Amino acid sequence: MEVTSYRSETAPVMTSVSKWKKRIPFIIAYGVLGLTTLPIILMYLWLLLSSFSEQMKYGFIPVRFTLENWKFLWTSVEHGGSELPSIWTATWNSFVFSGTLTILEVIIGVMAGYALSRLEFPGRQALMKTTLLLHAFPSIALLIAVYYILNFMGLFDSLWGVVLVKTALQIPMTAWIVKGFFDDVPWDVEWAGLIDGCSRLKVWFTIVLPLIKPGIAAVSIFSFLSGWSEFLLLYTFILSDENVTLASYLQRLISDPNLVNYGLLSAVSLFYMLPVLLFFIFTQKSLMQVSVGGGKRV
Amino acid sequence: MKIELKNICKSFNKKSNTIDHMSLTIEDGEFVALLGPSGCGKSTTMLMIAGIYKPDSGEIYFDGQLVNDLEPKDRNIGMVFQSYALYPHMTVLENIAFPLKQQKVPKEERIERAKQAAEMVQLGHLLDRKPSELSGGQQQRVALARAIVKKPKVLLLDEPMSNLDARLKIEMREEISRIQKELGITTILVTHDQEEAMTMADRIAVMRDGKIIQYSTPMELYNHPKDYFVAQFIGTPPMNFLKGKLSNNQLRLRNMTIELDRKWLDFDGEETDVHVGIRPHDLKLGNNGDIRIRGIVHMVEPIGHSQIVNVKVGNEQVRFFVEPNIKMEYGREVEISADISAIHLFDKATGRSLKKDSVNQGQIEELVS
Structure with a gap:
C-alpha cells in the first residue's frame, strides 16, 4: 500500500x-x-x-x-592427557541429530497441526489445552524415566534414541505453531480445491501446504536450532566417542576447571556458532515473508 | 443438468435445523437465485449441492441420479466463492488451468483452454500475474474463469459480487448473465441483494430460517408476493406498509373504510390486523386514486430522473416517487393516493398474503367500490 x-x-x-x-x-x-x-x-x-x-x-x-587455537580443525587435540575425538565426527553427528530432528518434527508437526486446526474429533479441545502443558515439562525431570525406556529399547548411547526423545518433547509446541498457520488458511480455498477436482489429501499437498510455507520454514528453523544447541539429553544418553556432538565436545573442554584452555575453547565455540549463523542468513528471508489467503478477506 | 433437492435437512448443532425440510427443483440450463438475509441457510444449501456438506437427511439428485455421497470432485461443478478463494501461490493462468490439471488434460490443451476462458472474462493480458497483484474485480474474473474452464454441468456462485463496488457490480452482473446464456449452464446464485437476484435469475427462491418462502420468477415475486417477508424483501425502495384492520370485506386504513370484493380476497372474514402494502411506484402525489393518505414531508432524496420523497403518516413512514421538477418542501403536508388494485394485504400474525393470486389486473378495475 x-x-x-x-x-x-x-x-x-x-x-x-x-x-x-x-x-x-x-x-x-x-x-x-x-x-x-x-x-x-x-x-x-x-x-x-x-x-x-x-x-x-x-x-x-x-x-x-x-592460529594455534584453530588447529583442532586439521589435527586431533589432546586435552587433559586424553585424545579428544575428531571435531568433524562431532560436527557430522550434530548435523545428523539436528537434521533428523527437523525432518521428523516438521512432518509430524504439520500433520498434527492440520488435524488440530481442521478436523473435528472427540477430545480435540482437551488435547489442545494439554499440549502446552506437555511442552512446559522440563526435560530434566524426565531423565531417569527416559533412561529406562531407552535402555529397554536398546537405544541408549545412540543418536537415534535421543532424536526420538527430543522430537517427542518438541512436537506439542511445533504442532501448536503450525496449527496457527493452518487456521489462517481460509476454508474457501480448500473447498475450491475440492470442487476443482482434488481429493482432500491432494488439496492438502497442492494448495494448503504451499500456503503455509512460511510457517513450515519457521518451524524447521526453530527445530534445527534447538537440535543444534541441545546439550542435556545428548550429554546424558550418549557416552561413546563416535557419537559425540559439538555441545558435548565443548563440555569436555571445560569439564576440568584446572585444565581449561581458553583459546581453544573460544575457537571451538566460534566454530560451533558458525553453521547457525550461515543457516540464519539463508533462512531469514522465508521467516519474514508471510502470504496466506487467496483474495479479499471476508 | 437438472438438480432436485428433496426434503433436505441439515443442522450444525442439536438445537435447530439450519436447513429445514427443504425441497427445490432447478431445471436444466436455468439460472436460479437463492435470496435471503444472512444466516438463512442459503450458503449451506449451496455447499450441500457442491458436496462440501452432506445433508443429514433428504436426497439430492443430479439429472435423476442420487448424489448424496458423491465427492465434490466427481460432481462436475464450478464454483465462485465470495472471497474468490484463488490460489495465491499460482499465477492467473495456473489458477485457471488448475481444474483441468486435475482432470489430467494434456498440458498444451490445458493452456489453450485456460486462455480461452481468460479471454471470455477479458483477462487475456494478465495471465502471468499473481492474484495479489490484481484488483478485486480482476480477482473475481479469475475466479469466474476458473469455475467455467472445465465446462461444468453446474455453476455455483456464492455471493460473487458482494466485494465489488457499485459500478463493477453492474458490469459483472451483465457479464455473468451473458456467459451463463452463452454456455447454457445450470447456475445457482446465492445472494442477499434482491436487485442482483431480480436482474440475473430466471427464478428466485426466497429463503428464511432454512425454509423456502416463495419460489417463482422475479416478476411474480414482485407483483404477487405470497408472504409479508417476501414483499418487504423484494423491490427498491422497499414496499410501504401501513397498519390496517380487515373484517369481512371491509378494510379500515387510518380514517378510511374501503370496501373490497370478496372474490379478491383469500380470507375467512373474521376481524384481523393486517399490513397494507403499497409499492412506492404505485403512489402518486394528489388525490386521483382510491386510497388517499395525508402525510408530512420528512425527507427528499433526488436521484436524477426522479425524487424519492419520504412522508410521515402518523408514526409510519411512506416513500414514493415524485417528478424531479416538483419542489418538495420539508415539513409541508401533502396528499398522496394509490389505486385499490395496487395494494397488497398480509395477515399481521402469520405474514400470509390475503390476496388471491389468480386475480389479474383487468378484473380488479371493476371490483373497486
Whole structure:
C-alpha cells in the first residue's frame, strides 16, 4: 500500500535545528538500546579475539596473533592427557541429530497441526489445552524415566534414541505453531480445491501446504536450532566417542576447571556458532515473508 | 443438468435445523437465485449441492441420479466463492488451468483452454500475474474463469459480487448473465441483494430460517408476493406498509373504510390486523386514486430522473416517487393516493398474503367500490 504523502506537500523549509530536534527521540532510543546490548556484543568480540591470540592480558587484552587455537580443525587435540575425538565426527553427528530432528518434527508437526486446526474429533479441545502443558515439562525431570525406556529399547548411547526423545518433547509446541498457520488458511480455498477436482489429501499437498510455507520454514528453523544447541539429553544418553556432538565436545573442554584452555575453547565455540549463523542468513528471508489467503478477506 | 433437492435437512448443532425440510427443483440450463438475509441457510444449501456438506437427511439428485455421497470432485461443478478463494501461490493462468490439471488434460490443451476462458472474462493480458497483484474485480474474473474452464454441468456462485463496488457490480452482473446464456449452464446464485437476484435469475427462491418462502420468477415475486417477508424483501425502495384492520370485506386504513370484493380476497372474514402494502411506484402525489393518505414531508432524496420523497403518516413512514421538477418542501403536508388494485394485504400474525393470486389486473378495475 502506498501512503499518501501529504506531509511533503505542506512541509515548510526545514531548519537544521528542527531536524536535530526530530532526531532526539531516535538518538535516545538507540543510545539506550546500544548501551544495554553492549555486554552481549563485547562477549562475542572477546570470543573472537581470544580465539586468535596466544593469551589475553588481564583477561581482555589480546596478545600476539596465532592460529594455534584453530588447529583442532586439521589435527586431533589432546586435552587433559586424553585424545579428544575428531571435531568433524562431532560436527557430522550434530548435523545428523539436528537434521533428523527437523525432518521428523516438521512432518509430524504439520500433520498434527492440520488435524488440530481442521478436523473435528472427540477430545480435540482437551488435547489442545494439554499440549502446552506437555511442552512446559522440563526435560530434566524426565531423565531417569527416559533412561529406562531407552535402555529397554536398546537405544541408549545412540543418536537415534535421543532424536526420538527430543522430537517427542518438541512436537506439542511445533504442532501448536503450525496449527496457527493452518487456521489462517481460509476454508474457501480448500473447498475450491475440492470442487476443482482434488481429493482432500491432494488439496492438502497442492494448495494448503504451499500456503503455509512460511510457517513450515519457521518451524524447521526453530527445530534445527534447538537440535543444534541441545546439550542435556545428548550429554546424558550418549557416552561413546563416535557419537559425540559439538555441545558435548565443548563440555569436555571445560569439564576440568584446572585444565581449561581458553583459546581453544573460544575457537571451538566460534566454530560451533558458525553453521547457525550461515543457516540464519539463508533462512531469514522465508521467516519474514508471510502470504496466506487467496483474495479479499471476508 | 437438472438438480432436485428433496426434503433436505441439515443442522450444525442439536438445537435447530439450519436447513429445514427443504425441497427445490432447478431445471436444466436455468439460472436460479437463492435470496435471503444472512444466516438463512442459503450458503449451506449451496455447499450441500457442491458436496462440501452432506445433508443429514433428504436426497439430492443430479439429472435423476442420487448424489448424496458423491465427492465434490466427481460432481462436475464450478464454483465462485465470495472471497474468490484463488490460489495465491499460482499465477492467473495456473489458477485457471488448475481444474483441468486435475482432470489430467494434456498440458498444451490445458493452456489453450485456460486462455480461452481468460479471454471470455477479458483477462487475456494478465495471465502471468499473481492474484495479489490484481484488483478485486480482476480477482473475481479469475475466479469466474476458473469455475467455467472445465465446462461444468453446474455453476455455483456464492455471493460473487458482494466485494465489488457499485459500478463493477453492474458490469459483472451483465457479464455473468451473458456467459451463463452463452454456455447454457445450470447456475445457482446465492445472494442477499434482491436487485442482483431480480436482474440475473430466471427464478428466485426466497429463503428464511432454512425454509423456502416463495419460489417463482422475479416478476411474480414482485407483483404477487405470497408472504409479508417476501414483499418487504423484494423491490427498491422497499414496499410501504401501513397498519390496517380487515373484517369481512371491509378494510379500515387510518380514517378510511374501503370496501373490497370478496372474490379478491383469500380470507375467512373474521376481524384481523393486517399490513397494507403499497409499492412506492404505485403512489402518486394528489388525490386521483382510491386510497388517499395525508402525510408530512420528512425527507427528499433526488436521484436524477426522479425524487424519492419520504412522508410521515402518523408514526409510519411512506416513500414514493415524485417528478424531479416538483419542489418538495420539508415539513409541508401533502396528499398522496394509490389505486385499490395496487395494494397488497398480509395477515399481521402469520405474514400470509390475503390476496388471491389468480386475480389479474383487468378484473380488479371493476371490483373497486
